[in-house]
Amino acid sequence: MPHLYTAPQAAALATTWRRSLSAGAAAVTPATIRKWRERGHLTAAGLDGRGHPLYALRDLAAAEKATRGRALRLVGIGAP
Numbered sequence: 001m002p003h004l005y006t007a008p009q010a011a012a013l014a015t016t017w018r019r020s021l022s023a024g025a026a027a028v029t030p031a032t033i034r035k036w037r038e039r040g041h042l043t044a045a046g047l048d049g050r051g052h053p054l055y056a057l058r059d060l061a062a063a064e065k066a067t068r069g070r071a072l073r074l075v076g077i078g079a080p
Helices: 009-023 032-039 057-074
Strands: 051-056
Touching: 009 032, 009 051, 032 057, 051 057
Parallel strands: none
Antiparallel strands: none
16 A cells, blocks of 8 residues: 555645755645645545545645646746
8 A cells, every 4th residue: 555645744745846846936735735636636545534635645746747837937937
């Protein structure tokens, strides 16, 4: 079974990826993770003990990549 991430954990991981591309300018928040889910970029892979969604690394990486260009443009950086 793959490791699954909560929204705050997923946000921290995606922030690491984004900041490596944006010299620290772009961050991902748990609210962003929830928006990705609402907009169909990310699907929950399960639920934690409190019924909160959990996300798979592969799905998280795909959602971050799908939304990267716009996010970097918003902080004034052209997408790589």
